[in-house]
Amino acid sequence: MDSLTTRVFNNGNSQAVRIPAEFRLDTDRVRISRNEQGDLLIQPLRAERGTALLQALQTLNEADSTFVAALESEQALALPVQDREAL
Known part of the structure; x- marks a missing residue:
């Protein structure tokens, strides 16, 4: 499905x-x-769900630098922008 018409309202x-x-x-x-x-x-912006866990693991020295780098590179990946036709 490429596009739908929807409603704009005041909030x-x-x-x-x-x-x-x-x-x-x-x-x-x-x-x-x-x-x-x-x-x-x-x-959409990715949720920062793992940030608190990662900080806790780093505090306990349970996360090595390779693990941290892999998580950070995954978070840095941006979602592709979808092309939409103007209505």
């Missing part, structure tokens, strides 16, 4: 967009930007 002083179930996000944070054509881009 206090902000606008919100209803995201249909087909485009459900697996995160609670997104980055919003505009491209050169003025289209909005919404990029």
Whole structure:
């Protein structure tokens, strides 16, 4: 499914967009930007779920540098931007 039409509504002083179930996000944070054509881009941000665990392991000297580097490189991988047609 390439695109759907959805609803924009006001939420206090902000606008919100209803995201249909087909485009459900697996995160609670997104980055919003505009491209050169003025289209909005919404990029999910990865959750920092393992940060506290990693810090605890480092404190206990249980995580070696190879393990830490592998986790950091995996977190640094950005999700690809999806091309969408403007409505």
